[in-house]
Amino acid sequence: MPEIDVRLVDVTKRFGPDVVAVDHINLEVRDGEFFSLLGPSGCGKTTTLRMIGGFEEPTSGLIELQGQDVTWLPPYRRNVNTVFQNYALFPHLSIYENVAFGLRRRKVADKEIRRRVAEMLELVELPGYEKRRPGQISGGQAQRVALARALINRPAVLLLDEPLGALDLKLRKQMQVELKRIQQEVGITFIYVTHDQEEAMTMSDRIAVMSAGHYEQLGTPEELYERPTTRFVAGFLGVSNMLRGQRQGEDGGYAIVEVVGGARVRVPRERLNGRADVEVGVRPEKIRMLSAGAASAERLNRLDGRIIHASYMGVSTQYIVRVADEADLTVYEQNVERTEEGSIHRPGETVSLAWPPEHTFVIREAGAVDGAQEA
Amino acid sequence: MSRTRHSLRRLLSPYVLLAPGLLWLIVFFVLPTIQMFLYSVSTGSVDFGYKLTWSFDAFTSIPTYFSRQFENSLIYGTLATVITFLISYPLAYFIAFRGGRYKNLILFLVIAPFFTSFLIRTISWQIILGNNGPVIGLMHAVDVFHQVPENFTFMGEPVAVVSGLVYNYLPFMTLPLYVALERIDLRLIEAAQDLYAGPWRPRGWIYGAVGGALLGALIGFGIDWDVAIFAVLGAVLGAAMLGAFVSESFLRVTFPLSLPGVFAGSLLTFIPALGDYVNATLLGSPKTQMIGNVIQARFLTSNDYTTASALSFVLMVGIIVAVMIYARMLGTEDLSGGAMI
Numbered sequence: 047m048p049e050i051d052v053r054l055v056d057v058t059k060r061f062g063p064d065v066v067a068v069d070h071i072n073l074e075v076r077d078g079e080f081f082s083l084l085g086p087s088g089c090g091k092t093t094t095l096r097m098i099g100g101f102e103e104p105t106s107g108l109i110e111l112q113g114q115d116v117t118w119l120p121p122y123r124r125n126v127n128t129v130f131q132n133y134a135l136f137p138h139l140s141i142y143e144n145v146a147f148g149l150r151r152r153k154v155a156d157k158e159i160r161r162r163v164a165e166m167l168e169l170v171e172l173p174g175y176e177k178r179r180p181g182q183i184s185g186g187q188a189q190r191v192a193l194a195r196a197l198i199n200r201p202a203v204l205l206l207d208e209p210l211g212a213l214d215l216k217l218r219k220q221m222q223v224e225l226k227r228i229q230q231e232v233g234i235t236f237i238y239v240t241h242d243q244e245e246a247m248t249m250s251d252r253i254a255v256m257s258a259g260h261y262e263q264l265g266t267p268e269e270l271y272e273r274p275t276t277r278f279v280a281g282f283l284g285v286s287n288m289l290r291g292q293r294q295g296e297d298g299g300y301a302i303v304e305v306v307g308g309a310r311v312r313v314p315r316e317r318l319n320g321r322a323d324v325e326v327g328v329r330p331e332k333i334r335m336l337s338a339g340a341a342s343a344e345r346l347n348r349l350d351g352r353i354i355h356a357s358y359m360g361v362s363t364q365y366i367v368r369v370a371d372e373a374d375l376t377v378y379e380q381n382v383e384r385t386e387e388g389s390i391h392r393p394g395e396t397v398s399l400a401w402p403p404e405h406t407f408v409i410r411e412a413g414a415v416d417g418a419q420e421a
Numbered sequence: 422m423s424r425t426r427h428s429l430r431r432l433l434s435p436y437v438l439l440a441p442g443l444l445w446l447i448v449f450f451v452l453p454t455i456q457m458f459l460y461s462v463s464t465g466s467v468d469f470g471y472k473l474t475w476s477f478d479a480f481t482s483i484p485t486y487f488s489r490q491f492e493n494s495l496i497y498g499t500l501a502t503v504i505t506f507l508i509s510y511p512l513a514y515f516i517a518f519r520g521g522r523y524k525n526l527i528l529f530l531v532i533a534p535f536f537t538s539f540l541i542r543t544i545s546w547q548i549i550l551g552n553n554g555p556v557i558g559l560m561h562a563v564d565v566f567h568q569v570p571e572n573f574t575f576m577g578e579p580v581a582v583v584s585g586l587v588y589n590y591l592p593f594m595t596l597p598l599y600v601a602l603e604r605i606d607l608r609l610i611e612a613a614q615d616l617y618a619g620p621w622r623p624r625g626w627i628y629g630a631v632g633g634a635l636l637g638a639l640i641g642f643g644i645d646w647d648v649a650i651f652a653v654l655g656a657v658l659g660a661a662m663l664g665a666f667v668s669e670s671f672l673r674v675t676f677p678l679s680l681p682g683v684f685a686g687s688l689l690t691f692i693p694a695l696g697d698y699v700n701a702t703l704l705g706s707p708k709t710q711m712i713g714n715v716i717q718a719r720f721l722t723s724n725d726y727t728t729a730s731a732l733s734f735v736l737m738v739g740i741i742v743a744v745m746i747y748a749r750m751l752g753t754e755d756l757s758g759g760a761m762i
Contacts, residue, residue, distance in 0.1 A: 099615060100614075101615075127616065130612055131608075132606075132608065134611070136613075137609075137678070147613070147616045151616060151617035195616070196616075199617070
């Protein structure tokens, strides 16, 4: 069992009587992991981070850092450091003094400071920038300085508040790789706040997807993407096709669910958890498009429908397929077998959608099933 | 052809834009300054006309006759600047960081006195500090052991002149400080705290008490008043300030970033306070005469343009030199880096 670095116990933060920014969160972040809080703006992710950093006090609940209760400690007494959204570099100090700031406050000897600043600027690949001012470097470089300024203190946990938000796409991609490399090199726990699902997926060991003050689901990027358990997660991370249905018996390890137009899909039985009314989903890229009536060797879930829209997107083509005049499903097809004269499938064509039952996920939230049964 | 004309226009346009300002400066500053200097080295009188004799007698006589007034100006101006700063900084800090929705209201209150005339405002201090005024009344009321002499007075004393200067120039200090503080990104302060900037030091209030006592004693000495009272007052205020208000993040981040405001505010206070004569006229006495009083009297009462011009010239040069030293001390060229977020 890995050690727990940060533990949030039943943490709530209210702003005024009506606004609940964070609503009874319980969270455990493991030592050395890259943990992301992912969610749309206003979901409480930044407030959660600020409470861990000590900039906000929780209305109720407990925050532990490496087993020590830090709920009421000010930021300067906590062994965590923050990389702020717009870097918050001190404009009146040189890069050297910015990076050295934390060590100076801790009365580290000059010689030691010199050595560690040099080491840090090496790590973030900015040696030779000591004498510059924050106004004289680029956004990407400021980002690295902010990282160095926090990491030099060797905190137990590093908090990052949308640190790549202000960078352009190319630089952001580059910094994602860089951040992950640095995190692995220093072995410090990172808690990373972002609204960019791709960014969170690329870097994180685990992600908590947040919405309206609590997290909807917590898991590895793969778990969250392959088996989202709430409609919010299914929609926030990538694109999902959702189908409501009723359980209609079993077939081996699978439960049979009747969905739109009386079609039946198989779902791994344990995912259904014994419920009758369910909402199942499948990712667009898991679906294969077959010509209507074509036989498939495997036991695939199949739905028949008509293509109503096709759009070419480079690597793939996106189709919207209407099933039983009721549900529109999105399908991505890689353009590997694309012929020169255009799309293989055209709008108006009748097609059969097929996917392995293992790729069917089940929504677990109360709204999708009978509330009584959930309790 | 059209190309050369275009580039010519480009070349000239900055100067065209500068022209009105330059003209204003030449007509209302450069020429009068030259004229003033010429008066100072002339001999004659208003009635019989001035003749340029290049006599520097007016300058050489200054140390003998007017050193006392220069001294007063320097002491009162400096004290007024220091005291306005000590009052304005916490005030501006409060408005900028804690003002909330009352920000504009408090700012309005700071400049509200400007709606009445400078003269009226200063005369009202005659009432406040006068022998039958509320301050002396209060002093006698709390003076159960009869330590305050019966004929005790503020009027005509340096303390009254400095009080008037502080009151009149306070907004000139508060507003630039407010603007500088208001511009500071709060995340910088959070970043400093995140990087272990805590309370200034464990027993900060003791340092505050010692520093405050010294400063208070100096102020008391400067305005020729009870040094002990000011030292005790300074000690209490200093202890409170350094104990509660001043933290490491303040010293390392907030204060350095507010230096442009400190610079602007202290110049806007110090320069006019140095040349002020209204406060000394209305609240002071012959012994508190400032150099402004002498210049005013020489120009308007005794029509002695030569001496008045020489004094004005010395005052101006003195201020320019002082400002240059001050700017070098604060390192203003470094302060412009504060634009970065």
